[in-house]
Amino acid sequence: xxxxxxxxxxxxxxxxxxxxxxxxxxxxxxxxxxxxxxxxxxxxxxxxxxxxxxxxxxxxxxxxxxxxxxxxxxxxxxxxxxxxxxxxxxxxxxxxxxxxxxxxxxxxxxxxxxxxxxxxxxxxxxxxxxxxxxxxxxxxxxxxxxxxxxxxxxxxxxxxxxxxxxxxxxxxxxxxxxxxxxxxxxxxxxxxxxxxxxxxxxxxxxxxxxxxxxxxxxxxxxxxxxxxxxxxxxxxxxxxxxxxxxxxxxxxxxxxxxxxxxxxxxxxxxxxxxxxxxxxxxxxxxxxxxxxxxxxxxxxxxxxxxxxxxxxxxxxxxxxxxxxx
Amino acid sequence: xxxxxxxxxxxxxxxxxxxxxxxxxxxxxxxxxxxxxxxxxxxxxxxxxxxxxxxxxxxxxxxxxxxxxxxxxxxxxxxxxxxxxxxxxxxxxxxxxxxxxxxxxxxxxxxxxxxxxxxxxxxxxxxxxxxxxxxxxxxxxxxxxxxxxxxxxxxxxxxxxxxxxxxxxxxxxxxxxxxxxxxxxxxxxxxxxxxxxxxxxxxxxxxxxxxxxxxxxxxxxxxxxxxxxxxxxxxxxxxxxxxxxxxxxxxxxxxxxxxxxxxxxxxxxxxxxxxxxxxxxxxxxxxxxxxxxxxxxxxxxxxxxxxxxxxxxxxxxxxxxxxxxxxxxxxxxxxxxxxxxxxxxxxxxxxxxxxxxxxxxxxxxxxxxxxxxxxxxxxxxxxxxxxxxxxxxxxxxxxxxxxxxxxxxxxxxxxxxxxxxxxxxxxxxxxxxxxxxxxxxxxxxxxxxxxxxxxxxxxxxxxxxxxxxxxxxxxxxxxxxxxxxxxxxxxxxxxxxxxxxxxxxxxxxxxxxxxxxxxxxxxxxxxxxxxxx
Numbered sequence: 001x002x003x004x005x006x007x008x009x010x011x012x013x014x015x016x017x018x019x020x021x022x023x024x025x026x027x028x029x030x031x032x033x034x035x036x037x038x039x040x041x042x043x044x045x046x047x048x049x050x051x052x053x054x055x056x057x058x059x060x061x062x063x064x065x066x067x068x069x070x071x072x073x074x075x076x077x078x079x080x081x082x083x084x085x086x087x088x089x090x091x092x093x094x095x096x097x098x099x100x101x102x103x104x105x106x107x108x109x110x111x112x113x114x115x116x117x118x119x120x121x122x123x124x125x126x127x128x129x130x131x132x133x134x135x136x137x138x139x140x141x142x143x144x145x146x147x148x149x150x151x152x153x154x155x156x157x158x159x160x161x162x163x164x165x166x167x168x169x170x171x172x173x174x175x176x177x178x179x180x181x182x183x184x185x186x187x188x189x190x191x192x193x194x195x196x197x198x199x200x201x202x203x204x205x206x207x208x209x210x211x212x213x214x215x216x217x218x219x220x221x222x223x224x225x226x227x228x229x230x231x232x233x234x235x236x237x238x239x240x241x242x243x244x245x246x247x248x249x250x251x252x253x254x255x256x257x258x259x260x261x262x263x264x265x266x267x268x269x270x271x272x273x274x275x276x277x278x279x280x281x282x283x284x285x286x287x288x289x290x291x292x293x294x295x296x297x298x299x300x301x302x303x304x305x306x307x308x309x310x311x312x313x314x315x316x317x318x319x320x321x322x323x324x325x
Numbered sequence: 326x327x328x329x330x331x332x333x334x335x336x337x338x339x340x341x342x343x344x345x346x347x348x349x350x351x352x353x354x355x356x357x358x359x360x361x362x363x364x365x366x367x368x369x370x371x372x373x374x375x376x377x378x379x380x381x382x383x384x385x386x387x388x389x390x391x392x393x394x395x396x397x398x399x400x401x402x403x404x405x406x407x408x409x410x411x412x413x414x415x416x417x418x419x420x421x422x423x424x425x426x427x428x429x430x431x432x433x434x435x436x437x438x439x440x441x442x443x444x445x446x447x448x449x450x451x452x453x454x455x456x457x458x459x460x461x462x463x464x465x466x467x468x469x470x471x472x473x474x475x476x477x478x479x480x481x482x483x484x485x486x487x488x489x490x491x492x493x494x495x496x497x498x499x500x501x502x503x504x505x506x507x508x509x510x511x512x513x514x515x516x517x518x519x520x521x522x523x524x525x526x527x528x529x530x531x532x533x534x535x536x537x538x539x540x541x542x543x544x545x546x547x548x549x550x551x552x553x554x555x556x557x558x559x560x561x562x563x564x565x566x567x568x569x570x571x572x573x574x575x576x577x578x579x580x581x582x583x584x585x586x587x588x589x590x591x592x593x594x595x596x597x598x599x600x601x602x603x604x605x606x607x608x609x610x611x612x613x614x615x616x617x618x619x620x621x622x623x624x625x626x627x628x629x630x631x632x633x634x635x636x637x638x639x640x641x642x643x644x645x646x647x648x649x650x651x652x653x654x655x656x657x658x659x660x661x662x663x664x665x666x667x668x669x670x671x672x673x674x675x676x677x678x679x680x681x682x683x684x685x686x687x688x689x690x691x692x693x694x695x696x697x698x699x700x701x702x703x704x705x706x707x708x709x710x711x712x713x714x715x716x717x718x719x720x721x722x723x724x725x726x727x728x729x730x731x732x733x734x735x736x737x738x739x740x741x742x743x744x745x746x747x748x749x750x751x752x753x754x755x756x757x758x759x760x761x762x763x764x765x766x767x768x769x770x771x772x773x774x775x776x777x778x779x780x781x782x783x784x785x786x787x788x789x790x791x792x793x794x795x796x797x798x799x800x801x802x803x804x805x806x807x808x809x810x811x812x813x814x815x816x817x818x819x820x821x822x823x824x825x826x827x828x829x830x831x832x833x834x835x836x837x838x839x840x841x842x843x844x845x846x847x848x849x850x851x852x853x854x855x856x857x858x
Contacts, residue, residue: 219383221424228378229412229439229490232405243429319429319474 010324015312022308029300030082033293034075040287065091082297088290092283097294100279105298108275111191111268112260115198119260120253123203127210127249132237134215146204158197158270165193175272194271198264202256209252213245220244247314254310262299326393327497327530328354328377328415333390335372335381335554347372347554349390352532354498359524359531361545361562363538363577365769366740369554370534374500377532378415379407395497413443416491418520420503422483426475432486433471439493451493458489461526462519480632481512485519492523498530499523505540509631509796510840517543517842518853536769538577539842542566543849550574562846576771578844583774583803585781590806593622595658597758597790598643598676603652605642606814612638613814615652620758625784625791627805627822629798629837635814636794640760643792644676657757674704677751681763683743687735693720693746694731700753719749722786723779741772748779752787762794777804798841802826810834 045061046053053061062068066077081088087097126146130139149157165171172192217223218241226240227233265277272278276295283291315321330352336343347369354360354377362370375382376392379399392399394415399407411417416439419425426435436455440446446454452471459467462485475483484504491499501520505513521544524531533544541548541562548565550557550573558571569575596619606612613635620626628636641647643654645665654661656675662668680686687696697716701707707715720727723745735743744764751759761780765773781804784791795801801808801822808825810817810833818831829835842848 221419221421222427224382225417225419225425226427226438227411228375228380228417230408230410230442231412231438232408232442235442240427240430244427317429320476323474323477 011315011321014315014321018308018311022304025304026297026301029304030079030297031075033296033300034078037289037293038071038074078293082294087294090283090288090291092286092288092291097290100291101276101294101298104274104276104279107273108261108264108268108277110187111194111198111264111273111275112257114188114191114195115202115260116257118195119199119202119256120206122199123206124210124249124253126203127207128214128237128242130207130211131214131218131241132233134211139211142207146207149200150204154197154201155266155270157200158194158267161193161197162270177272177274191273194264194267194273197267197271198260202260206249206252206256210245210249213248214241217241217245243317246317250313250317251307251310254306258303258306261302326353327356327358327395328352328532329391329393330373330376331391331393333373333376333392334388335369335376336386336388338384338386343386343388345388345554346385347376350551350554350556352377352549354530354532356497357528357530358547359533359545361541361548362532362534362551363536363541363548364551364557365536365771367553368551370536370551371502372554373551374502374532374534375417377498377500378411378417380411409443412439412496413445413494414496415498415500416494416496418484418487418491418499418501418504421507422487422504423475423480423507425487426483428475431472431474432478432490436471436486436490436493439490443494445494454493455489458492458523459486461522462486462489463515464489479512481508481515484508484516488516488520488523492527492529495527496529498532500532500534501544502534503536506535506537510798510842511631511837513540513842514840514849514852517849520544521849521853537842538566538770539844539848542844542846543842550577566844566846583777585777585804588785590621591623591788595655596620597622597657598792599653599655599658600639600643601653601655603639603642603649603654605638605647605649605652607647611650611814613642613649616811616814616816617652618809618816618819620790620792621807622790623784623788624806625780625793625804626807626809627793627795627801628809628811629795629801630811630817631796631837633813634811636796636811637762638814639811640678640762640792640794643760644678670704674754675757676760677754677756677758678760678762679744679747679751679764681767683740683747683767684735686747687743687750689735692732692734693738696735696746697731697749697753700750704754715753719753722752722783723749725749739772740768741775744768744772744776745779748776748783752783752789756789758790758792760792760794763796764793765800766795766797773800774803780804798826798838810837 045058045065045067049058049061066074069077078088085098087101089095090097090100126142130142133139166173173190177190214237218237223236223240226236231240264275265281267273268275268278269281276298280292280295283295330350332349332351333347334345334349335347337346350369350373352360352373362373364370372382372385376387377394379392379402381387387400390400394410399410426432433452433455437448437451440451441448455471456467459470464470464482464485470486478486488504504520505516508516517540523529533541535541545562547559547561549559550571552573558565558569558574560570565574569578598620600619601617602615603617604611604614616635616639618626628639630636638647642649645661645663645668648663656672661672665673694716697719698712701712701715716731717727720730725742725745730738730742735746738746747764765776768776777800780791783789793800793805805822807820808822809819810825810831812833817833818825824830825834826838829838839852
């Protein structure tokens with residue numbers, strides 16, 4: 001092993017360790033999802049086929065679903081399928097779950113990315129300015145405004161925006177189906193209202209954490225030292241304080257981006273946006289078990305992956321770990 | 326005159342409005358002159374030093390006077406124009422380099438930041454200048470030294486790197502704010518030599534702030550003594566040392582003269598604490614190797630050595646916080662179980678500790694009464710009137726009036742008073758042995774002397790034994806009966822104070838003593854000439 005590799009080993013080992021924990025967490029969650037779904041009351045075959053089905057057809061359908069097999073066997077069968085990319089078939093329409101998910105996942109990711117690209121720089125920027133001018137009018141107004149935004153229920157914000165920007169002004173469509181439009185600009189226009197709603201919901205949290213983390217570091221002697229070297233206040237905040245405050249900020253950003261992907265059911269329903277959240281809600285109503293399981297697993301994986309990423313970034317911004325003695 | 330501070334007034338924000346902390350102080354620094362500022366903490370030395378950069382710390386404000394630097398009154402300038410002076414014309418060297426370097430930046434990038442924002446030199450030019458300064462300050466591998474992060478460099482090297490950084494824009498004045506206070510004497514001498522050399526070769530003027538008289542005597546052409554935000558005395562160094570005019574200045578000089586009167590130690594069959602071939606450490610690293618020494622009954626044994634020598638680890642092994650890997654520790658001839666959890670209440674009671682930072686060792690939410698009552702109840706089962714009587718007795722022993730102090734919180738006490746409470750807490754357990762871990766090193770000299778006198782008095786009254794961990798030889802001379810010299814986890818020398826120190830018996834003791842700054846203003850010059858730094 002070369003010198004450089006030996007020096008970098010602690011961080012690689014740490015990342016490998018986190019990855020291992022992530023995989024284990026995902027395994028535990030898959031068991032929980034599977035158990036929870038199989039504990040749902042009522043017989044799935046009966047529910048799907050309806051009250052009029054004969055006992056023979058129900059039994060045949062149960063066999064077809066594998067419901068007559070022991071629980072552990074069914075779990076292994078499901079996990080084995082997932083690992084090879086086969087999520088099974090939808091009970092509602094018989095199409096492969098993977099195919100159903102693919103389109104919806106794309107839409108959800110598009111909306112989440114859209115909101116994140118606006119919200120993260122906005123929140124971090126506002127947080128830095130609030131830290132720079134702490135105690136000023138700007139600080140207070142930014143605080144009150146973002147707090148109010150987070151305090152309203154998101155459907156309320158959604159309907160207000162829809163009323164003004166869509167119904168009254170007619171600038172944006174109220175039904176936000178991006179469709180398969182080839183033009184990005186058109187897609188952005190159609191998804192604008194749900195994206196802005198999400199931005200308003202997540203900005204406050206990230207902004208307040210940025211402000212708090214930076215203000216915390218601004219008390220450090222090396223910040224005073226930087227000012228005594230003649231460094232301007234803005235440069236002190238962005239170049240000296242921010243790099244040392246990144247770990248908590250990265251964590252809260254990851255948490256909020258994860259929420260943008262997994263927690264947007266209500267906004268999707270309000271704007272009739274064809275995302276993963278709406279698919280999951282529909283599938284729960286339809287008792288479409290394979291789809292519900294697949295959605296839950298994807299949500300869990302997104303959470304774990306983003307938190308893992310945050311952990312690794314937090315480690316990578318710590319020079320003590322990145323450059324051992 | 327390069328810097329002319331006239332009638333400077335600075336105020337601090339308090340609960341009841343603004344209170345003055347500098348009451349109209351004057352300070353003149355000529356081109357190339359080094360002025361020493363000394364005084365106890367709270368004297369306003371740092372505030373005055375920072376004023377030379379037109380800077381007031383958070384919660385402070387300038388309330389009057391002028392800070393004229395090279396013809397410009399900095400206090401009249403807007404913040405943006407003051408910045409043009411900071412780092413470029415007036416630079417600053419902080420006390421703790423470890424805290425004052427940005428942990429996320431390489432040292433070289435921090436060096437080059439000043440020249441870049443002040444446009445005094447291009448990147449390549451300042452990098453070359455940095456390497457030149459690193460070499461001049463005897464930093465290891467000067468070519469690549471700057472590529473390291475602050476945590477990859479030792480304390481003494483970091484402090485020298487900070488001196489180098491202050492010189493990056495070739496300033497006319499450098500403010501050194503206690504630059505060696507946090508260092509061991511053996512490390513300090515190297516930094517002092519680096520500062521001396523930097524000042525002499527560039528001809529920059531300097532303000533040197535410290536509470537160590539011997540240090541300031543080496544560095545300064547002129548000394549100003551401050552107290553409570555006012556000037557006490559201002560005179561050229563030699564005159565100040567030889568003939569101080571003010572009582573307060575004389576009292577500062579006298580602290581070092583404290584010597585405990587000689588006394589007879591009681592006879593005992595076994596030492597209070599016997600340490601035999603103790604090896605201990607953390608994870609795979611041995612910090613102590615086969616350490617053996619005794620603490621005789623009623624005696625004060627000073628354990629000296631630089632940081633990392635294993636002084637505090639020995640204390641942790643004795644208290645049972647760090648069970649030794651090998652060796653035995655005995656109390657009055659009876660072996661102590663290695664782990665704290667295995668020790669009886671009686672054994673725990675017998676060994677108590679007093680800490681360096683009284684601030685953090687006392688619970689800020691508990692009154693002095695609560696702090697002292699806890700050991701009284703836990704170890705001795707005292708309650709009600711008996712406890713009250715003992716509380717009063719303890720407070721009188723540490724010379725704090727019970728009625729005034731018992732119901733106060735630690736935050737309402739001065740540093741010296743807090744340390745006295747720390748002593749009372751150890752005494753409350755009625756111990757046979759107390760470990761004093763650098764108990765005076767965070768205190769001003771006058772206050773520290775009071776604590777040493779108190780500890781001596783308590784020993785005379787109770788016959789308790791002390792292990793006195795310190796890196797300050799003056800403290801050792803003042804109160805120790807015996808001395809143990811440690812280095813790298815081993816005992817270098819041990820014995821009666823006179824045997825070990827006068828004259829130094831072991832080569833390392835000799836080095837340690839030679840590194841302690843003397844009041845003689847020519848001491849550092851001589852040491853540099855002898856090749857010590």
